[in-house]
Amino acid sequence: GATEINALTLTLGTDKNQTYASAAVTNAPGIMPESDYNRYNFSIRNTSKFYNDKLTLDLGANYIIQNNKNFVGSGEYFNPLASLYLFPRGENFDDVRMFERFDPSRNIMTQYWEQKYSTAFTMQNPYWTQKRMLREARKQRYMFNASLKYDILPWLYIMGRVRTDNANTVYEEKYNASTIMVLAGSDKGMYGKTRTMNRSTYADVMASMNKNFFDNRLNVNVQVGASLNDMLEESEHYEGGLATIPNFFAYGNISTTQMKRGESEWHDQVQSVFGSAEIGWDSQYYLTVTGRNDWASMLAFTDKMSYFYPSVGGSWLISETLRDILPQAISFLKVRGSWAEVASSPSRYLTRMQYVYNDQTNQYEWPSKHYNPNLKPENTKSYEIGLSAKFLNNTIGLEFTYYNANTFNQTFEIPASGSSGYKTNLIQTGNIRNRGIEAALNYNNQWGDWRFTTGVTYS
Template sequence: MKNLSIRQIKCLITLILAVFLCGAPAVAQTQKIAVKLDMTKVPMKTVMNEIEKQTKYLFLYTDEIDTKRIVSIKADSKPLNEVLPLLFKDTDITYEITVPNIVLSKRVAAARPSAISGVVKDSGGLGIIGATVLIKGTTVGTTTGIDGDFALTVPASVDNPELSVSFIGYETRVVPIGSRTTFDITLANSSIEVEQVVVTALGIKRAEKALSYNVQQVNSDAITANKDANFINSLNGKVAGVNINASSAGVGGASKVIMRGMKSISQTSNALYVIDGVPMFTKAQEGGTEFSSQGTTDPIADINPEDIESISVLTGAAAAALYGSDAANGAIVVTTKKGQAGQLSVTATAGVEIMTPFVLPEFQNRYGTGNLTTPINVASYSWGKRLNRANRYGYDPREDYFRTGVANSESVSLSTGTEKNQTYFSAAAINSNGIVPNNSYDRYNFTFRNTSSFLNDKMRLDVGASYILQEDCNMINQGTYNNPLTGAYLFPRGDDWADIEMYERYDPIDKISKQYWPMGDGSITMQNPYWANYRNLRENRKDRYMLNAALSYDILDWLNVSGRIRIDNSHNTYTEKMYASSNVQLTEQSANGLYGVTKTMDRQVYGDALLNINKTFGDDWSLQANIGASFSDMKNDALKIRGPIADGTSGEKQGLANVFNIQNLSNSTKTVRKQEGWREQTQSIFASAEVGYKGTYYLTLTGRNDWPSQLAGPHSNAKSFFYPSVGLSVVLSQLIPNMPENLSYIKLRGSFASVGVAFERYIANPLYSWNESGLSWNTQTQYPTYHLKPERTKSFEVGLTMRFLKHFNLDFTYYNSHTSNQTFDPQISGGTGFS
């Protein structure tokens, strides 16, 4: 045994005495000794000296213990055994209390495993499929398998590695790795009782308990579980107070969304669509009426449902007050997906939708062709002699004319990124054939989005781009003209449907195939349904691209400034091809057919800038405020040429039947050559403030002022209009001292809003029109009306929200809406010189 120094012998004797004489009661004694400290950024040695003065304990340590490191500690008369863990937190120092000493030593690092594995479960013990398991602070990670299992390699370069485990609907959990190689991790369900966050106006996230109006949120699963080419139709039946009516155009057609009933007689009552906080102001294309042939489409139908993260439905005027006049009828706020930090993730989906007619008119099948009440036997009527087994052909539109529609959808998306940069890309296709012959709809979507953070995460940049190619053929229009259903429904029951399925027959005189339809037009321009399908072609191609960018910067931890810009351009080419022998009312009286092409360009540029405040004052008060300005500039240009193919009746040289080009059109006044368009711009300033007290009482105020170009005419009574809203919510469950066990949450809310809507463009200005027949300008046709006021909708609502029995949610709303200052066009006498 080596010789020991006198100091080492003393320390050894002290340790032996401490262990054998006072070891057991040491912890009990430290619990009785109180220490009071309040030191900020001082050497650890200084704190140790102060503890020695207050407790009479002595620290024993060797030179390898770093006592010069800077620490901060605060303890208000806490026991010594609670103070020491605070002092040595996040250090490599361990301690042992032996009366009357505190012996310090350096923690021995455990051997780090290079490979780890484990399982992720829910609270019920079932494995969670697809949970993300990351080495915190890195991009190294994986996802759990079918049983919730995972395995990955720990990088040697990471100090004190930790596992970050997350999954949608569960609380994220962080687990230190240490020297462990296997893990059994249980994730807790996310709490939705009070702190649920929803996306509201301008894309601002707010606590649900603070909202004074009704907001209903729909996640992406509810949209993609039963996909529709127009995802708006997937919301049908999922949102209270919202009526969604699909048009007759078929797959990809527009849908009308009415929230809380019609509000305006002369203007639209359709809801506003908002994508990532930016309003999509482009209106739906006008559909065909009785005398038109064009189906109707809607820009919102172009969005790929697989790109949607969630949807917030703002049904009341107060909810949409910050969006301006276009949101007077409510708003549907769509939040799209972005890249996620972690490993590369690729998702592919495919679906098939089968369509058949659901409800058809009730047909009579007792009487055959003709009409016994008139002396002339009308071939297009079905009120002739009574049918029997011998002369009944059994025609049924459901079985004989309609076909089974099929819509195939495929989508693939890619998500990758780090904590500083995330990327998302998706591509999707929808190819469909409708239930009416020769009706098709094809759409291809390509989306890119990248989000980055800079300057210690104070600055964030979000850029995105989308391209949509859409082609459709014969989208069904309403009314009678060009509608194949007219002939299919009214086909006489005493005739053979197989006879007219060969819809065209060759004419040896004119040397072209002509329509076969012995029933005649029935005075309603009725044609062979198959001829309308295959020889009255209405084809459309749309190229649309959208570019957007958003930049935000955190000036302080409670003060943020942000700006956004979005460009949405759409180029549309619509063609009409009416073959020779089509009803001449459809071909402008030409026996050789009709051709038309319309090229339109829609452009929207939107930009806004916001100053955002989110600050708390002490433990009781909170303030969330937003001040901003925005502009929206919309432009529409159209170039149209449409007319009959010259047939020689007006003395001009006869054209070539069924040759569809502009050179072949008649030079008569029936050929339309038109260039038209419009432009609108709205400039706005707005502000909102939400004041909260003790997380229980919330007061919300908003105000917005719009300067729309429709009001800019010399005869407009008002150049702008202001509309406010006010709301109050109280979380009663935080006030009631003894809440019933089965009632977890209850909130009372109320709000009032006044929203203005500009009248239609040109009403306050003189208007002239182009005389297509005379090829000249008409005199002034619209008298400029004076002293017009913006349309005004005032609405208030009160509501109650409850959550009980863990799985039940009740949201009750009473609302009252009143719209005034509506503008009508009553028509005036031509004797005034105006129309």
């Protein structure tokens, strides 16, 4: 196999405007016959400053074309290596290089592979797997991003950003007549096609302040903002054994009795407001406070669609405060501690009744899982303390951390009563604790042109 990459880039601009454009091609024929990967990338970006350099506009776009043919799968069905490895040593492999032979009774070419060549009925001629069981994936992806930043004051700015990522994927399977029935389902072949559309949009607006007070002894860094994260996927799929014409791969040639159809769609959205503040005094004491509130669509139809999670942390550079008291052997000494709470919503479609589509019967059915309108966000509360020290002019370093985290409101499935009509119920319970220590001792020294470094860690 080989991978070849060719790219062309163009950059130009002034102190007010910069432009970048590129085009790249990646070609990678695989080590297997009829297996290859090709990708084409096109991108452009422009950054401009105006309004006395207080406004900065950044625009970018990417377009990607990706084609993948006959990627090798694991197991036996789509992996030609399995039948190669297990081919009997006493047989002549040249006999199977002509992997298809004309069948006058059917008037088509059919697979040549005798059962004596393999130990399993699921194995096929490796050439047939790669040449007559075509699996192709074609993907087109569009990405756009824009940001606008306004420097209100030297220490204060506001910025808005938006980014979208759209992808359309088509996956096709074409299995010629005489492919094993467990895969084809028909002696005339099999055809399947899946179309998937993904869309992701992220947008936020944020104000940031970074200013010093009291002759630069006090530093205040504050950010506040809001964000929107929207994700959508739509997919439709059909497949089945061919009914009338062998090796004619079309929707109308799929057997109605073997047709498997399906479609799915999901749409998630999380709206958020957030803020953080860091205060530093005299380059010795630091305090950081954060907070975030999310509204998640995955918690729709519950009493708790919103959840808040804060954090607080602090550190003290003892070596700066007590420089005149500490022994000279201590080059650096800092202690730190933090407490944090994080939360995440459960999976989608668990809080309301949802019928389930069965692609075997082509019907919607009563779900086996009972919904739960009382679900809450999974929550983790943790704290951590630590120490950092260096000795003998930074020759010896010591790091020590103790942490403890507890996770609550985990979602589980438990067996349901048979009279309820469901197989499982959704519950939230549990308290998982994860705690431990981490320590590291390092030695670093230099003699002339020689440097010696070693260390030991413990957890």
